[in-house]
Amino acid sequence: MSARRPGSLRRALRLTSARIALGIILLIVVLAFFGGVLAPQNPLAQNTNVVLQGPSFHHWLGTDYLGRDVLSRLMAGTGRSVAGALEAVGIGLLLGVLPGLASLWLGRTYEWISLRIVDAFMTLPYVVFAVAVTGFFGNSLIAAMTAVGVLISPLYFRVTRAAALGLTRTQYVEAAELFGSSRRRVLRTHLWSKILPTLAVTTAQALASALLIVSSLAFLGLGVEPPLPTWGELLSSDLDYLAQQPWAPLFPGLLIMLIAGALNAFADAIRDTGTAQIVNVDPAEDASSESSEDDETGAEDIGIAPVAQPVLRVEDLRVTVNGGGTEAVHGVSFEVGRGEIVGLVGESGSGKSLTCRAVTGLLAPGCALSSGTVELLGDDDTPPIKLTDIDRTAWNKVRGPRIGIVFQDPASYLNPSIPVGKQLVETIRVHDKTLSRAAAKQRSIDLFTSVGLRDAETVYRQYPHELSGGMAQRVLIAIAISGEPDLLIADEATSALDVLVQAEVLDLLRGLVRDRGLALLLVTHDLAVVAELCDRVLVCDRGRIVEQGPAARVVAAPTRPQTRRLLEAALVWQPGFDGVDTELVGAQP
Amino acid sequence: MSAVGSLRAVLRLVSVPVAVFLIATFSTYALGALGGANPAATVLGQDATAGQIAQLNHQFGLDNPFLVQYFDWLGHALTGNLGVSYFTSIPVATSIGQAFPVDLSLALLALTFAVVFGGAAGITAALRRGGWFDRAVSAVCSGLATVPPFLVGITLIVLFAVSFRLLPSGGYVPFTQDPGQWLRFALLPSIALSAEGAAAIARQLRTSLVGALQENYVLGAAARGLSVRRTLFRHVLRNAAGPALTVLGVQIPLLIGGAVVAEKMFALPGVAQLALQAGSERDVPVIQGALLVTIGVVLVSNIIVNAVLFRITPQARRGTRSARRRVTLQSVGGAAA
Numbered sequence: 001m002s003a004r005r006p007g008s009l010r011r012a013l014r015l016t017s018a019r020i021a022l023g024i025i026l027l028i029v030v031l032a033f034f035g036g037v038l039a040p041q042n043p044l045a046q047n048t049n050v051v052l053q054g055p056s057f058h059h060w061l062g063t064d065y066l067g068r069d070v071l072s073r074l075m076a077g078t079g080r081s082v083a084g085a086l087e088a089v090g091i092g093l094l095l096g097v098l099p100g101l102a103s104l105w106l107g108r109t110y111e112w113i114s115l116r117i118v119d120a121f122m123t124l125p126y127v128v129f130a131v132a133v134t135g136f137f138g139n140s141l142i143a144a145m146t147a148v149g150v151l152i153s154p155l156y157f158r159v160t161r162a163a164a165l166g167l168t169r170t171q172y173v174e175a176a177e178l179f180g181s182s183r184r185r186v187l188r189t190h191l192w193s194k195i196l197p198t199l200a201v202t203t204a205q206a207l208a209s210a211l212l213i214v215s216s217l218a219f220l221g222l223g224v225e226p227p228l229p230t231w232g233e234l235l236s237s238d239l240d241y242l243a244q245q246p247w248a249p250l251f252p253g254l255l256i257m258l259i260a261g262a263l264n265a266f267a268d269a270i271r272d273t274g275t276a277q278i279v280n281v282d283p284a285e286d287a288s289s290e291s292s293e294d295d296e297t298g299a300e301d302i303g304i305a306p307v308a309q310p311v312l313r314v315e316d317l318r319v320t321v322n323g324g325g326t327e328a329v330h331g332v333s334f335e336v337g338r339g340e341i342v343g344l345v346g347e348s349g350s351g352k353s354l355t356c357r358a359v360t361g362l363l364a365p366g367c368a369l370s371s372g373t374v375e376l377l378g379d380d381d382t383p384p385i386k387l388t389d390i391d392r393t394a395w396n397k398v399r400g401p402r403i404g405i406v407f408q409d410p411a412s413y414l415n416p417s418i419p420v421g422k423q424l425v426e427t428i429r430v431h432d433k434t435l436s437r438a439a440a441k442q443r444s445i446d447l448f449t450s451v452g453l454r455d456a457e458t459v460y461r462q463y464p465h466e467l468s469g470g471m472a473q474r475v476l477i478a479i480a481i482s483g484e485p486d487l488l489i490a491d492e493a494t495s496a497l498d499v500l501v502q503a504e505v506l507d508l509l510r511g512l513v514r515d516r517g518l519a520l521l522l523v524t525h526d527l528a529v530v531a532e533l534c535d536r537v538l539v540c541d542r543g544r545i546v547e548q549g550p551a552a553r554v555v556a557a558p559t560r561p562q563t564r565r566l567l568e569a570a571l572v573w574q575p576g577f578d579g580v581d582t583e584l585v586g587a588q589p
Numbered sequence: 590m591s592a593v594g595s596l597r598a599v600l601r602l603v604s605v606p607v608a609v610f611l612i613a614t615f616s617t618y619a620l621g622a623l624g625g626a627n628p629a630a631t632v633l634g635q636d637a638t639a640g641q642i643a644q645l646n647h648q649f650g651l652d653n654p655f656l657v658q659y660f661d662w663l664g665h666a667l668t669g670n671l672g673v674s675y676f677t678s679i680p681v682a683t684s685i686g687q688a689f690p691v692d693l694s695l696a697l698l699a700l701t702f703a704v705v706f707g708g709a710a711g712i713t714a715a716l717r718r719g720g721w722f723d724r725a726v727s728a729v730c731s732g733l734a735t736v737p738p739f740l741v742g743i744t745l746i747v748l749f750a751v752s753f754r755l756l757p758s759g760g761y762v763p764f765t766q767d768p769g770q771w772l773r774f775a776l777l778p779s780i781a782l783s784a785e786g787a788a789a790i791a792r793q794l795r796t797s798l799v800g801a802l803q804e805n806y807v808l809g810a811a812a813r814g815l816s817v818r819r820t821l822f823r824h825v826l827r828n829a830a831g832p833a834l835t836v837l838g839v840q841i842p843l844l845i846g847g848a849v850v851a852e853k854m855f856a857l858p859g860v861a862q863l864a865l866q867a868g869s870e871r872d873v874p875v876i877q878g879a880l881l882v883t884i885g886v887v888l889v890s891n892i893i894v895n896a897v898l899f900r901i902t903p904q905a906r907r908g909t910r911s912a913r914r915r916v917t918l919q920s921v922g923g924a925a926a
Contacts, residue, residue, distance in 0.1 A: 004905075053704075116608045116609055116612055117612055119605065119608075119609040119612075120610075120612035120613035120616065121613075121838075122842065123613050123842060123847075123883075123884050123887040123888055123891075124613065124617070124842065124880075124883070124884065124887075125842040125845045125846030125883060126842075126843075126846050127842060127846035127847075127849040127861075128845060128846055128849060128861070128879070128880065128883050129617075129859070130878075131849065131864050131865055131868045131876070131879075132617065132620070132621075132864065132868065132876045132877075132879070132880050133624075133871070134866060134868055134873055135622065135624075135864070135868030135869070135870075135873070135876045136620050136621050136623070136624025136871070136873065136876065137624045138871070139868075140870070150889060153840050169880065208734075208735065212735075212737050212738065215737050215739075216737060216738055216739060216846075216850055219737075219850060219853070220849065220850065220853055220865060222868075225902065232737075235737070235739065235740075235743075238743075239739075239743060239854065242743070242746060242747060242751060242758075243751060246747040246752070247747075248783075249602050249740065249743045251734070253737060253740040253743070256735075256737050256740075257694045257735045257737070257740075260734075260735035261731075261732075261735040264731065264734060264735060313641075360812065362808060362812065364813055369873070393816070394815065395811075395814075396814045396815065396816050397814065398814070399811065399812055399813065399814040400814030401814065405812040407805070407809065407812070409805065412804070412805040412806065412809075413805045413806055413808065413809030414806055414809060415806045415809075415810070415824045415827070415828065416806065416828065417827055417828055417901060418824070418827075423813075426813075426815070427813045427814070427815070430813075430814060430815055430816075430819070431814060462680055476809075479813055482813075483814065486674070491600075506864055527633065527820075
C-alpha cells in the first residue's frame with residue numbers, strides 16, 4: 001500500500017475492471033438518490049389484474065404478488081438498501097478505527113482488553129445479533145443496522161491495527177524518530193497516508209458485505225418497514241411464490257451481486273495497484289540473472305577430463321530459463337569420481353547452481369534441460385542410470401539412495417513443524433520399507449552421532465528452528481547420507497555458516513568422503529573453501545566451464561581472468577590480508 | 590516442551606475464551622436489559638396495575654440490581670437453567686434443547702461439505718496453478734462472495750425441489766428418528782449453508798499452498814526422495830492447513846448466521862426460528878438463551894480449532910502468534926459477509 005506516492009485511486013482507475021466497477025457504483029448512487037423518482041411506475045401501486053406476471057412491455061421485470069411493478073420497486077428500494085449498508089459501515093468505521101490505533105499506544109492492559117472485546121464481538125454472528133437487537137429494541141432498520149455496524153467494527157479495528165503495526169516497525173519511522181521528529185509528528189505524516197488506502201479497501205469490502213447482510217436481514221423481515229420496498233424484502237416475498245415464479249428472485253439477486261461484485265472489484269483494484277511495486281517476487285529471478293550474454297573473453301568451453309572410477313558423468317549439459325527463452329548453461333561437461341571432491345566454483349549467476357539443479361532433477365519451473373546427458377555410473381551392486389531419461393517416480397529412487405543433496409540455509413530445507421529426527425526416520429523408511437520404526441529410529445540416532453551431533457537423542461526430538469546453523473547442516477548431511485548414496489552434492493552448503501562452524505562442516509564432509517568412498521560435488525562461490533577441501537576444481541563462468549584442474553594448481557596459478565577474480569575475492573577472507581576493509585567485503589553474499 | 594511450558598500454553602488457550610465469554614455474555618445481557626422489553630409491558634398489556642407489574646418483575650427477578658441479575662442468570666445458565674419464556678412459561682433450556690440438535694446436525698453436515706469440497710478444490714487449484722481448474726475455482730469463489738447467502742438456497746430449491754422434485758423444499762425429520770429422511774431434508778440446507786465456507790476454505794488453502802509449495806522444505810523433501818503425494822499430504826498440507834483452519838474458525842459464526850436464513854427458507858425448527866419468533870415478540874429470556882448458546886458454540890469451536898492448530902504447528906506452541914494473527918486478519922477481511 002504505497003500511499004506516500006499520491007494518486008493510488010488514479011492508478012487503480014487505469015484498470016478497465018476498476019472503471020467498470022466505478023461506473024456501476026455511480027449508477028447505484030444515482031439510483032439510491034433518485035430511484036423513487038426515476039421509477040417508471042409507482043412502486044406502491046397495486047393492481048390485482050396483473051398479479052405475478054412475467055416480464056412484459058409494460059412491466060419490464062414483471063409484477064409481484066400484489067401486481068406491483070418489480071422494476072419500479074427495485075429502483076425505489078435502492079435508497080433504503082444502500083442507506084442501511086452505509087449506516088452499518090459508518091458505525092463500524094467510527095467504533096473500530098480509533099480504538100484500533102489506541103490499542104497500539106495505550107499500553108498492554110488496554111490492548112489485551114480491547115482485543116478481548118473485539119474477540120467477543122467476533123463470536124456473534126451478524127444475523128443472530130441483529131435478530132437479538134431488534135428483539136430487544138424493536139424492529140427498525142436503524143436498530144438492525146446498528147447491530148451490524150457494531151459487529152463490523154472489529155474488522156476496522158483489526159485492519160487499522162495491522163496497518164499501523166506494520167508502520168511502527170518500518171525503518172523509515174525509526175529513521176524519522178532517530179532524526180528527531182517527535183512521535184506525534186511521525187504519526188501525523190506517515191500514519192494516515194499508510195492507513196487511508198487500507199481503510200478505503202476495507203470500506204469497499206465492508207459495504208459489499210453490509211449490502212448482503214442488509215438483504216439477508218430484510219429477507220428475515222428485520223429492518224423492513226412495509227410497504228416501502230428494499231431488495232431483501234423483495235426477495236423474501238418472491239420466496240413465498242416460488243412455485244408460480246421460480247425465476248423472480250433472480251432480479252433483486254442479480255442486482256445485489258452486481259453491486260457487491262463491483263465494490264469488491266474496486267477494492268481489489270486499489271489494493272493491487274497499491275501493492276504492485278512491492279509484490280515483484282520472481283521465482284526465476286536468480287535463474288534469469290544467469291542468462292547474461294557471452295562476452296568475448298574466454299567463453300569457449302573446455303573438454304572433459306577423464307576421471308578414474310567415475311560416479312557422475314555430465315555431457316554437454318544445456319539448461320534454458322524463462323520458459324525455454326534463454327539458454328543459461330551452454331554445454332557443460334564433467335565427471336566426478338569415487339572418493340573425489342570436486343569443486344564447482346563461480347560467481348553468482350555463473351550457472352553453477354543451475355547445473356547442480358539440473359543434475360539433481362530439481363530445476364525450478366520455467367527452467368528446463370534442453371540437451372545433454374547426465375549419467376550415474378554404477379558399480380558391482382548398483383546399475384547405471386541415465387538421469388536425463390527417467391520420470392518423476394524414478395527420481396524418487398535416485399535422490400536419497402543414489403544422490404544425497406545438502407543445501408545452503410539448511411534449516412529451511414526441513415519441514416518446520418516436524419521434529420528433525422522424525423524427518424530422518426521418514427526418509428529412511430521411504431527408501432527401505434522393510435525397516436521397522438524402532439530400527440529406523442536407532443539408525444537415525446546413529447547417523448546423527450556419526451555426523452558429529454553431540455546428544456543425538458535430544459537433537460532427534462528438536463524442531464528445525466531450535467537448531468543452530470551448524471547443527472542444522474549436520475542434520476541435513478545425516479539425512480543426505482542416510483540412503484548411502486554414491487554421490488553427495490553440496491550446494492553452497494557452508495556459505496551461510498560462520499568461519500569456525502564452516503571449518504567443522506568441511507572436516508565432516510572430508511571425513512565422509514574418506515570413510516564412505518563418496519563422490520562429493522561441492523558447489524560454491526568461495527575459492528578458499530575449494531583450496532581447503534577439493535581435489536579438483538571446475539571454474540564456471542557465464543554458463544560454461546572455463547578452467548579446470550587440480551585444486552592446488554588452479555588456486556596457485558590460475559590461467560583465466562575469471563578464476564583470478566574469484567581468487568581475489570577469496571583472498572580477502574584470509575586472516576592477515578591487509579588493505580581491505582574486511583567488514584565491507586564480508587557483506588558480499 | 591517442559592511441563593510448565595505446557596501449562597502456560599494451556600492457560601493461554603483457556604484464559605482468552607473465558608474472558609471473551611464473559612464480555613460477550615455480559616454485553617448481550619446488558620443490551621437485553623437496556624432494551625426495556627420487560628414481561629410486564631409485553632405480557633400484561635396496558636391495563637396492568639402497578640401491583641401486577643411489581644409482582645411480575647419480582648417473579649422474573651427484575652427488581653434486583655443489574656449486576657446481580659446478570660450473575661444470577663449466568664450462574665443458572667451454567668447449570669442448564671436459562672429461565673422461562675415471558676409468554677409461554679416454557680423453560681428456555683427446554684425449547685433450545687429441542688431446537689439445537691437441528692442446527693448442530695445441519696452445521697456438522699455443512700461443515701463437512703465445506704471442508705471436503707473446499708479442501709479438494711483448494712488443493713487441486715494450488716497444484717494446477719494457472720490452469721483452467723485454478724481459474725474456475727477463483728472465479729467461483731469470488732462469485733460466491735458476492736452472492737446473497739439466500740440466493741444459493743433459493744436456486745437449490747428452484748432446481749431440486751420445484752423443477753426436478755428430487756428433494757423436499759422444506760421441513761425436517763430428526764436424525765435419531767430416521768437418518769435417511771433426515772438426510773433428505775438436511776441435504777439442500779446444508780449445501781446452501783456450506784457454499785460460502787467452502788469458497789473461503791478453497792481460497793485460503795490455495796493461497797497458503799501456493800506459498801508453501803515454494804518453500805525450501807518442499808525442495809528439501811524432493812531432495813530426500815519423497816514422492817510428490819507424500820510431500821503434499823504429510824508436509825505441505827500440514828504447514829498450509831493452519832491458515833485454512835483459522836478461516837474455518839472464522840466461518841463458524843457465519844455458518845450460524847447463515848443457518849438463521851436457511852432455517853427460515855427451509856422451514857427448519859432450529860434455534861434461529863426460535864430466536865426469530867422470540868425477537869418479534871420481544872421475549873427477552875429466549876433471545877438471551879439463543880445468544881448464549883450461539884456464543885458458546887462459537888467459542889467451543891474456536892477452542893477446538895486452536896487446539897488443532899496448537900498440535901500441528903510448533904510455532905503456535907512457542908507462542909509466536911503473529912503469523913496466525915495476520916492470517917486471521919486476512920480471513921476476516923475476506924469473509925466479512
